[in-house]
Amino acid sequence: MPLRLLRFALNGKHSEPRMFRNHDTLKSSYDAVIIGAGGHGLAAAYYLARDHGMTNVAVLEKGYIGGGNTGRNTTIIRSNYLTPEGVEFYDASIKLWEDLGQDFDLNLFYSKRGHFTLAHTDSAMRTMRWRAEVNKHMGVESEVVGTKDIQDACPQLDMTCAGHAPILGALYHAPGAIARHDAVAWGYGRGADQRGVEIHQRTEVLNIDVKGGRVQGLTTNRGYISTPKILCAVAGSTPRVTNMVGLRTPIIIHPLQAMVTEPIKPWLNTILVSGSLHVYVSQSDRGELVMGASLDPYEVQSTRSTLDFAEGLSAHMLDMFPFLSNVKINRQWAGMADMTPDFAPIMGKTPVEGFYLDAGWGTWGFKATPISGKTMSYTLANDRDHDLIKSFRLSRFAEYELTGEKGAASVGH
Amino acid sequence: MKLMNCPINGPRPLQEFFYWGECRDMPNPDTCTDGEWVDYVFHRNGAPGVKKEWWYHMASGVWFIAVRDTQADEVKETYLYGAGPHHE
Ligand SMILES: Cc1cc2nc3c(=O)[nH]c(=O)nc-3n(C[C@H](O)[C@H](O)[C@H](O)COP(=O)(O)OP(=O)(O)OC[C@H]3O[C@@H](n4cnc5c(N)ncnc54)[C@H](O)[C@@H]3O)c2cc1C
Numbered sequence: 246m247p248l249r250l251l252r253f254a255l256n257g258k259h260s261e262p263r264m265f266r267n268h269d270t271l272k273s274s275y276d277a278v279i280i281g282a283g284g285h286g287l288a289a290a291y292y293l294a295r296d297h298g299m300t301n302v303a304v305l306e307k308g309y310i311g312g313g314n315t316g317r318n319t320t321i322i323r324s325n326y327l328t329p330e331g332v333e334f335y336d337a338s339i340k341l342w343e344d345l346g347q348d349f350d351l352n353l354f355y356s357k358r359g360h361f362t363l364a365h366t367d368s369a370m371r372t373m374r375w376r377a378e379v380n381k382h383m384g385v386e387s388e389v390v391g392t393k394d395i396q397d398a399c400p401q402l403d404m405t406c407a408g409h410a411p412i413l414g415a416l417y418h419a420p421g422a423i424a425r426h427d428a429v430a431w432g433y434g435r436g437a438d439q440r441g442v443e444i445h446q447r448t449e450v451l452n453i454d455v456k457g458g459r460v461q462g463l464t465t466n467r468g469y470i471s472t473p474k475i476l477c478a479v480a481g482s483t484p485r486v487t488n489m490v491g492l493r494t495p496i497i498i499h500p501l502q503a504m505v506t507e508p509i510k511p512w513l514n515t516i517l518v519s520g521s522l523h524v525y526v527s528q529s530d531r532g533e534l535v536m537g538a539s540l541d542p543y544e545v546q547s548t549r550s551t552l553d554f555a556e557g558l559s560a561h562m563l564d565m566f567p568f569l570s571n572v573k574i575n576r577q578w579a580g581m582a583d584m585t586p587d588f589a590p591i592m593g594k595t596p597v598e599g600f601y602l603d604a605g606w607g608t609w610g611f612k613a614t615p616i617s618g619k620t621m622s623y624t625l626a627n628d629r630d631h632d633l634i635k636s637f638r639l640s641r642f643a644e645y646e647l648t649g650e651k652g653a654a655s656v657g658h
Numbered sequence: 659m660k661l662m663n664c665p666i667n668g669p670r671p672l673q674e675f676f677y678w679g680e681c682r683d684m685p686n687p688d689t690c691t692d693g694e695w696v697d698y699v700f701h702r703n704g705a706p707g708v709k710k711e712w713w714y715h716m717a718s719g720v721w722f723i724a725v726r727d728t729q730a731d732e733v734k735e736t737y738l739y740g741a742g743p744h745h746e
């Protein structure tokens with residue numbers, strides 16, 4: 246233990262500045278209340294204060310900041326999606342990510358690694374070509390590469406995947422990156438706090454007061470707050486909160502699990518994803534392999550994890566990297582993914598006046614943290630959907646205008 | 659290993675089963691409103707609860723109903739359609 250830490254422990258006083266203030270009481274009213282202090286809620290608070298001058302804002306969090314999916318995700322950031330509206334949206338996020346650390350004056354460990362989506366079948370190759378063309382058309386660096394490029398980037402990869410899923414090529418996305426998820430929540434939280442926003446942890450929203458189709462306020466475990474505007478950014482808890490205002494949505498909750506190995510010497514420089522083998526993997530700065538797979542096969546609203554998952558993912562990892570057979574799994578966990586039928590988010594205004602939704606982030610929403618904060622703060626401040634999120638409106642289902650993102654998002658993160 | 663009780667084959671490993679979502683009544687497409695149809699096609703009850711769900715035992719081709727607490731992930735009972743306590 247470093248001496249500095251021991252000194253803190255002994256004298257009981259924190260000489261290090263805290264990232265944000267603690268407030269003993271809630272005010273009786275705010276101009277806007279954000280439910281959920283994950284990356285999305287905190288980013289919206291940050292841009293509301295910074296870009297729209299709205300600072301009489303509270304962010305309410307039933308647990309601790311970043312304790313939801315933000316702190317549980319495998320942090321893959323990319324914009325090589327399939328639909329033009331998806332590519333445009335996620336690419337705007339990448340532009341924000343690139344100087345976010347500077348913006349916050351905080352090291353986010355944003356690390357551009359390059360991202361390979363491996364194709365093991367002809368039909369997967371066809372989808373990769375399709376995505377590459379859409380991406381290039383939208384000005385995003387994205388290309389189909391052959392086996393030599395993949396092997397050069399990752400000599401340790403068994404290109405036959407134990408003989409039963411030979412790799413034919415890949416979609417390569419040079420801007421693909423990872424970042425330190427906790428720091429993202431802290432950076433947005435600190436920035437919002439410095440501009441006057443109040444962050445209240447251990448404050449759970451229990452009920453929302455709607456009269457005449459308009460939001461009036463909400464009840465928390467610490468009392469009632471009146472407010473004309475509520476942003477719901479609660480990911481896996483979305484159906485519980487939309488029930489409070491009587492809003493029906495297509496969102497269902499499935500656990501998404503992940504795990505890490507013990508730290509090992511750095512060897513994996515890129516991010517690798519295989520849809521066929523249900524694997525995505527990168528190596529963290531600490532040397533752990535950070536791995537995920539596909540969604541749990543049935544609905545569960547909790548964060549339990551399963552042995553099935555660890556066994557299945559390990560088997561596929563060994564197909565790709567037989568040399569890892571002696572490496573141990575260190576930790577395993579789950580988050581609650583808020584899934585939509587077309588694998589695109591649900592964002593913007595709702596039929597309940599003053600109730601704004603930022604949800605349906607499923608297995609892919611970490612990369613969208615900055616742009617969702619930007620666009621939702623605009624939407625809330627102006628009571629008008631930002632142009633970039635119009636395709637993601639809740640009413641697209643009733644209008645039978647779903648997006649076609651499923652092909653690129655279902656396992657790719 | 660997690661087990662599930664197939665009404666025909668008894669307790670079997672969960673991997674042998676396939677989940678097909680909550681039991682829902684289809685409105686009559688000839689008489690329902692557009693709104694009711696959209697609600698049926700797209701909207702779901704995503705909040706936790708004790709739900710009646712369709713499950714399928716893949717090895718033997720049996721469709722059946724499971725009553726499950728979706729937060730605790732605990733199966734309360736399983737039975738064949740029509741044979742349940744509530745006679746679907
Ligand atoms: C295992 C896993 C891997 C993933 N990998 C990736 C990836 O590689 N790349 C990617 O882009 N995305 C990934 N995702 C998805 C991504 O993590 C999420 O979409 C994103 O973090 C959602 O952020 P959020 O701020 O909306 O939600 P969260 O971070 O979940 O925050 C919501 C907060 O709301 C709080 N809350 C809920 N109900 C209430 C209430 N009633 N009152 C007060 N507070 C409440 C919760 O406590 C929580 O802290 C992954 C997800 C998981 C689970």
